[in-house]
Amino acid sequence: MxxxxxxxxxxxxxxxxxxGLRQLEYRGYDSSGVAFLQGDSIxxxxxxxxxxxxxxxxxxxxxxxxxxxxxxxxxxxxxxxENAHPHLSGNGKVAVVHNGIIDNFVDLxxxxxxxxxxxxxxxxxxxxxxxxxYYLDGTRGPEEAVSAALDRIEGTYGIIVxxxxxxxxxxxxxxxxxxxxxxxxxxxILASDATAFxxxxxxxxxLDDGEMAVISPRExxxxxxxxxxxxxxxxxxxxEAAEAMKGEYEHFLIKEIMEQPDAVSRAMxxxxxxxxxxxxxxxxxxxxxxxxxFDINRIHILAMGTGYYAGMVxxxxxxxxxxxxxxxxxxxxxxxxxxxxxxxxxxxxxSQSGETADTIMAVKEVQNKGGRVLGIVNxxxxxxxxLTEGGVYTHAGPEKSVASTKAxxxxxxxxxxxxxxxxxxxxxxxxxxxxxxDALLELPNKIHRTxxxxxxxxxxxxxxxxxxxxxxxxxxNQYAIALEGALKLKExxxxxxxxxxxxxxxxxxxxxxxxxxxxxFIAMDGETLEKDINxxxxxxxxxxxxxxxxxxxxxxxxxxxxxxxxxPKTDEVLSPILTVxxxxxxxxxxxxxxxxxxxxxxxxxxxxxxx
Ligand code: GLU
Numbered sequence: 001m002x003x004x005x006x007x008x009x010x011x012x013x014x015x016x017x018x019x020g021l022r023q024l025e026y027r028g029y030d031s032s033g034v035a036f037l038q039g040d041s042i043x044x045x046x047x048x049x050x051x052x053x054x055x056x057x058x059x060x061x062x063x064x065x066x067x068x069x070x071x072x073x074x075x076x077x078x079x080x081x082e083n084a085h086p087h088l089s090g091n092g093k094v095a096v097v098h099n100g101i102i103d104n105f106v107d108l109x110x111x112x113x114x115x116x117x118x119x120x121x122x123x124x125x126x127x128x129x130x131x132x133x134y135y136l137d138g139t140r141g142p143e144e145a146v147s148a149a150l151d152r153i154e155g156t157y158g159i160i161v162x163x164x165x166x167x168x169x170x171x172x173x174x175x176x177x178x179x180x181x182x183x184x185x186x187x188x189i190l191a192s193d194a195t196a197f198x199x200x201x202x203x204x205x206x207l208d209d210g211e212m213a214v215i216s217p218r219e220x221x222x223x224x225x226x227x228x229x230x231x232x233x234x235x236x237x238x239x240e241a242a243e244a245m246k247g248e249y250e251h252f253l254i255k256e257i258m259e260q261p262d263a264v265s266r267a268m269x270x271x272x273x274x275x276x277x278x279x280x281x282x283x284x285x286x287x288x289x290x291x292x293x294f295d296i297n298r299i300h301i302l303a304m305g306t307g308y309y310a311g312m313v314x315x316x317x318x319x320x321x322x323x324x325x326x327x328x329x330x331x332x333x334x335x336x337x338x339x340x341x342x343x344x345x346x347x348x349x350x351s352q353s354g355e356t357a358d359t360i361m362a363v364k365e366v367q368n369k370g371g372r373v374l375g376i377v378n379x380x381x382x383x384x385x386x387l388t389e390g391g392v393y394t395h396a397g398p399e400k401s402v403a404s405t406k407a408x409x410x411x412x413x414x415x416x417x418x419x420x421x422x423x424x425x426x427x428x429x430x431x432x433x434x435x436x437x438d439a440l441l442e443l444p445n446k447i448h449r450t451x452x453x454x455x456x457x458x459x460x461x462x463x464x465x466x467x468x469x470x471x472x473x474x475x476x477n478q479y480a481i482a483l484e485g486a487l488k489l490k491e492x493x494x495x496x497x498x499x500x501x502x503x504x505x506x507x508x509x510x511x512x513x514x515x516x517x518x519x520x521f522i523a524m525d526g527e528t529l530e531k532d533i534n535x536x537x538x539x540x541x542x543x544x545x546x547x548x549x550x551x552x553x554x555x556x557x558x559x560x561x562x563x564x565x566x567x568p569k570t571d572e573v574l575s576p577i578l579t580v581x582x583x584x585x586x587x588x589x590x591x592x593x594x595x596x597x598x599x600x601x602x603x604x605x606x607x608x609x610x611x
Contacts, residue, residue: 002024002027002028002029002070002071002072002073002099002192003020003021003024003025003027003029003070003071003099003191003192003193003196004068004069004070004071004097004098004099004158004159004160004179004190004191004192005017005020005021005024005068005069005070005160005189005190005191005192005196006067006068006069006097006160006162006170006172006189006190006191006215007020007065007066007067007187007188007189007190008065008066008168008169008170008187008188008215008216008217009065009184009186009187009188009189009217010065010186010187010217011065011187012062012063012064012065013036013062013064013065013066013067014034014036014058014062014064014067016189016200017034017036017067017068017069018034018051018054018055018058018069019196019198019199020069020189020191020196020197021051021054021069021070021071021196022051023195023196023198024071024191024192024193024195024196025051025071027071027073027192027398028073028397028398028400029071029072029073029398030048030049030072030073030074030079030379030381031046031047031048031049031071031072031074031079031080031081031083031084032046032047032051032053032054032069032070032071032072032084033045033046033047033054033069033070033072033084033085033086033097034046034054034058034067034068034069034070034086035067035068035069035086035088035095035097035162036062036064036066036067036068036162037064037066037067037162037164037167038062038064040164041092041164042088042092042093042095042162042164043059043062043064044086044088044095045057045058045059046070046081046084046085046086047081047084048079048080048081048084051071066162066167066168066170067162068086068095068096068097068160068161068162068170069086069097070084070085070086070097070098070099072084072085073397073398074123074379074380074381075101075124075380075393075395076101076105076122076123076124076125076380077121077122077123077124077380077381078122078380078381078385078386079379079380079381079382080381082120082121082122083121083122083123083381085097085098085123085125086129086162087120087121087123087125087126087128087129088120088129089117089129089130089132089133090117090118090130090133091133092164093133093136093163093164093165094129094132094133094136094161094162094163094164095129095161095162096125096128096129096132096159096160096161096162097159097160098125098128098157098158098159099157099158099159099177099192100155100156100157100158100175100176100177101124101155101156101395102124102125102127102128102153102154102155102157103154103155103269103272104152104153104154104155105124105125105127105155108127108131108152108153109126109127112127112130112131112134115134117130117133117134124155128149128153128157128159128161131149131152131153132145132146132149132161133145134149135148135149142161142163142166142169142171143171143212143214143223143227144227146161146171146173146212147212147223147225147227150173150175150212150225151225153175155175155176156175156176156177156270157173157174157175157176157177158172158173158174158175158176158177158178158179158192159172159173159174159179160172160179160190168216168217169214169215169216170188170190170215170216171212171213171214171215172190172207172212172213172215173207173211173212173213174207174208174209174210174211175209175210176209177192178192178193178207179191179192179207179213180192180193180194180197180204180205180206180207181204181205181207181213181215181220181222182194182196182197182200182201182203182204183201183203183204183205183220183234184200184201184203186217186218187200187201187217188215188216188217188220189201190213190215194237197237202236202237203234203235203236203237204234204235204236204237205220205222205232205233205234205235206232206235207222207232210224210225211223211224211225211230211232212224212225250592251401251588251592251598251599252400252401252599253401253403253405253492253588253598253599254588256399256400256401256405256406257405257406257451257581257584257585257588258451259397259406260405260406260409260410260444260447260451260581261444261445261447261448261451262397262444263394263395263396263397263406263409263410264406264409264410264413264443264444264447264577265444266394266395266396266397266410267394267395267396267409267410267411267413267414267417268413268417268440268441269395271441273417274417274437274440274441275437276434276437278424278430278433279420279424279428279430279431279432279433279434279435279436279437280420280421280424280433280437281417281418281420281421281424281437282421283392283414283417283418283421285390285391285392285393286374286390286391286392287374287389287390288374288390290425293422293425294425295343295344296324296344296345296346296422297324297325297344297345298324298325298326298327298342298344298345298346299315299318299324299325299326299327299345299346299347299348300326300327300328300329300334300339300345300346300347300348301314301315301326301327301328301329301347301348301349301350302329302331302334302347302348302349302350302359302362302363302366303328303329303330303331303349303350303351303356303359304330304331304332304351304356304358304359304608305404305487305608306352306403306404306407306408306484306487307350307351307352307356307359307404307407307408307411308328308330308331308350309408309480309481309483309484309487310350310407310408310411310412310415310480311328311348311350311411311415312328312479312480312483313412313415313477313480313481313576313577314326314328314348314350314411314412314415314416314418314419315327315328316476316477316480316573316576317415317416317419317477317573317574318415318418318419318422318423320419320423320477320573321419321420321422321423321428321436321573322419322422322423322425322426322427322428323426323427324422324426329362330358331349331356331358331359331361331362331363332358332361332362332611334362334365335358335361335362335365339362339365339366339369341366341369341370341371342371343370345371346372346374347363347366347371347372347373347374348373348374348375348376349362349363349373349374349375349376349377349384349388349391350375350376350377350411351375351376351377351378351382351384352377352378352379352394352396352399352404352407352411352607353377353378353379353382353606353607354375354377354378354379354382354383354384354385355379355382355383355384355607355608356384356607356608357608357611358608358611359384360383360384360387361611363375363384363387363388364387367387372389373387373388373389374388374389374390374391374392375387375388375390375391375392376391376392376394376411376414376415377391377392377393377394378393378394378395378396378399378407378410378411380393392414392417392418394407394410394411394413394414395410396409396410399606400599400606401598401599401606402491402599402600402601402604402605402606403488403491403492403587403598403601405488405584408484408580409447409577409580409581412576412577412580413440413443413577416436416440416573416574416577417440419573420433420436420437420440435571436571436573436574439570439571439573439574440574442570443570443574443577443578446567446568446570446578447577447578447581449567449568450567450568450578450581450582451581451585453565453567453581453582453585454585454589456565457565457582457585457586457589458585458589458592460547460563460565460586460589461586461589461590461592461593462593463563464518464545464547464586464590465493465495465590465593465594467495467516467517467518468495468496468516469495469496469497469498469512469517470486470489470495470496470497470517470518470519470520471486471497471498471499471500471509471512471513471517471518471519471520472485472486472489472497472498472499472500472519472520472521472522472583473499473500473501473502473505473509473519473520473521473522473535474499474501474502474521474522474523474579475501475502475503475528475531475532476524476528477572477573477575477576478522478524478575478576478579479499479501480576481522481576481579481580481583482499482500482501482520482522483499484499484580484583485497485499485520485522485580485583485586485587486498486499487499488583488584488586488587489586489587489590491587491601491604492587492588492591492596492598492601493587493590493591493594493596494594494596494601494602495590495594502521502523502531502532502535503531503535505535505538505539506538510538510539510542513539513542513543513544514542514543514544515543515544515545517544518544518545518546518547519536519539519544519545519546519547520546520547520548520549520583520586521535521536521539521546521547521548521549521561522548522549522550522579523536523548523549523550523552523557524550524551524552524572524575524579525550525551525552525554525569526572529552529554533554533556533557533560536548536557536560536561537560540560545562546560546561546562546563547561547562547563547564547565547586548560548561548563548564548565549565549567549579549582549583550564550565550566550567551566551567551568551569551570551575551578553566565582567579567581567582
């Protein structure tokens with residue numbers, strides 16, 4: 001996510017840093033900032049919003065030749081000037097930029113506060129600045145201090161550190177977030193990706209996890225976690241190709257589809273939101289005592305569009321595991337229906353952006369009537385995140401394409417964690433809980449394998465692109481995916497599509513079937529497979545072309561389908577998180593074949609901030 005840049009050399013640092021940030025803009029961000037040496041102190045300028053806000057706030061003449069810079073996509077702490085990076089240690093000796101998430105920041109912050117450090121932001125990252133400062137105690141030099149601080153960190157990071165007392169030193173380190181060193185003539189640049197080096201250097205050293213780079217204008221050293229010097233190859237980078245990387249994908253939509261293994265993993269806190277031994281989940285932000293959950297007799301989920309379908313998936317999971325009745329509402333309808341708000345109902349609002357006006361208004365209606373609302377939101381500090389009493393961030397990373405993909409899978413994953421938590425508080429025994437924890441942990445890998453179908457799906461898209469209309473059918477917990485699949489296709493290809501329950505087919509939609517009307521079926525192994533096969537046959541008998549997605553190896557499926565896509569098996573409760581992936585890929589490739597404006601479909605906006 002997001003980006004960091006550092007520079008030291010003979011040039012003025014500021015233009016280099018700003019150009020670097022500009023190159024990294026495509027990664028998505030909500031604020032930016034720089035730190036540079038001025039006289040004998042570190043100056044920090046940081047602003048929320050677009051890079052121009054930062055540029056307008058910079059001093060017109062900053063002669064400094066060393067500095068660090070950051071674009072932030074908030075994970076911990078709202079979007080504000082204070083929470084933007086760089087972060088400065090209390091006495092101004094150390095400035096840090098950080099990409100990633102520090103899992104144990106709460107403990108570290110408490111420890112540092114006890115030692116007298118004052119925190120100015122709500123971020124996880126600020127602990128780094130104070131911790132490095134703490135270890136810079138006279139007995140340790142900068143390199144040892146950074147290393148000692150990193151030994152204490154659990155989580156992911158790409159960092160660059162600037163020191164007040166060393167005007168020619170930058171230290172970079174990585175664990176999980178990328179960092180590359182660009183080696184120039186008497187100058188060095190560090191950045192999260194090589195596009196930031198444009199015009200400066202083509203020689204690059206790619207740091208690996210657990211490695212640190214100690215940089216000054218004329219030399220660099222790379223060391224491992226034990227501070228042993230290591231030799232890393234200097235590689236020639238093709239900046240133009242690197243720039244195209246954004247780039248490597250033609251559209252944000254396919255980039256975001258492909259990012260889903262990571263996004264889903266982050267929604268599980270890289271496993272940190274799961275308690276393996278107890279076979280349950282841990283969701284810190286709910287702001288509810290466990291015992292409050294005993295009083296919940298009902299859950300109402302409020303959302304729009306793709307969030308609504310994630311809500312349906314979640315409702316199935318919660319009812320299945322926790323046996324609590326859940327209803328999902330179109331938030332715009334809920335708001336105008338004079339909803340019955342009750343003490344023993346928990347209200348859950350779902351929104352990627354946290355700015356969806358329809359959902360926000362429904363939440364206010366519930367709150368005005370005294371209801372308790374929790375949020376499932378991707379964008380930290382967004383309106384909905386601030387409005388609700390608690391909730392869970394999905395941490396899916398920036399989603400730029402209007403059609404939502406990784407937000408859906410990460411919302412569904414968070415709902416699965418909630419279902420597991422509530423289920424284990426009620427009837428689910430620890431053995432079943434552990435089974436689900438294992439299945440959740442395997443999910444990113446299975447999504448990855450499902451993404452391997454994309455070449456096949458691209459071929460299928462050529463065959464299906466010219467139809468006027470396509471039907472989607474599924475039953476049980478896959479019904480929501482039929483609806484979501486149809487929505488994706490409508491949104492980006494402009495082909496008319498409708499989702500139905502497979503059982504509903506005979507109650508009307510069957511009249512539409514002909515050789516001009518293909519059907520996409522999701523037919524999963526288990527109790528309902530027989531019925532699904534019958535439904536597919538009913539369509540077949542009326543010459544309707546059929547594309548079937550399944551996790552079953554029942555040979556009859558080959559016979560009844562024109563095209564068959566097999567996906568890996570996972571726990572039945574979690575399977576909608578996998579079946580949606582071929583739906584997304586199918587919509588993408590059909591739209592691509594048709595030459596549509598994929599990332600910004602006509603008439604649609606990313607965050608729907610009006611009712
Ligand atoms: N977790 C940090 C924050 O919220 C860094 C986010 C980023 O990678 O930009 O400030």
